[in-house]
Amino acid sequence: MILSYLLLFSSAFLAATIFPFYSEAILFALLRDGGDAATLVVVATLGNTLGAVVNWLLGWYLLHFQNRRWFYFSQNQIDKAQRWFQRYGIWSLLLAWTPVVGDALTLIAGTMKVRLWPFLLLVGTGKALRYISVVYLTAWASL
Numbered sequence: 001m002i003l004s005y006l007l008l009f010s011s012a013f014l015a016a017t018i019f020p021f022y023s024e025a026i027l028f029a030l031l032r033d034g035g036d037a038a039t040l041v042v043v044a045t046l047g048n049t050l051g052a053v054v055n056w057l058l059g060w061y062l063l064h065f066q067n068r069r070w071f072y073f074s075q076n077q078i079d080k081a082q083r084w085f086q087r088y089g090i091w092s093l094l095l096a097w098t099p100v101v102g103d104a105l106t107l108i109a110g111t112m113k114v115r116l117w118p119f120l121l122l123v124g125t126g127k128a129l130r131y132i133s134v135v136y137l138t139a140w141a142s143l
Contacts (some may be wrong), residue, residue: 002032008040009047016051016096016127018103024134029118031138041135045128052096052106053125059110081108090114093122097130 008030012023027044031037065071066078085092085108093109096102109119 001035004033004035005039005043009043012044012047015047016103016106017054020099024131027131027134032109032142037135038076041128041131044131045124048097048127048131049120049124052102053116053120055103055106056110056114056116058118059107060113061110062107063111078096078111082112085109085112090118090122091118091142094126105140 008023008026010025013022014021023044027040030040062073063078066073066075072083081104085105086087090109092105093114096105106123
């Protein structure tokens with residue numbers, strides 16, 4: 001079972017970074033195999049939240065490189081993203097679980113220097129709720 005937890009943690013971690021990965025399918029399979037739902041939700045949430053912290057750290061230091069020729073984002077893109085985040089605020093981090101948008105939110109939060117504890121609380125809450133919904137959908141599907 002330890003290997004299953006490591007697989008779930010790793011897939012959840014990768015899913016929260018810029019790599020396209022989906023941890024819900026692994027969570028679903030482990031639930032169908034009789035895994036403990038509470039433990040699986042905690043493992044998936046921790047992995048996914050720590051992956052989001054990687055994005056936050058990247059964002060925190062990203063702007064140090066904006067004057068380099070190889071830098072991917074234009075100043076206009078950065079300004080637009082920061083204005084969006086200022087408009088919707090820190091509470092938008094509750095949506096960090098959403099595909100594509102969530103990764104961008106966590107990166108922007110880093111560029112905006114959002115403090116780590118509020119970041120962890122909001123991102124972790126949103127991600128936990130997503131995994132809890134997978135547990136309920138799995139239970140409903142098996143009826």
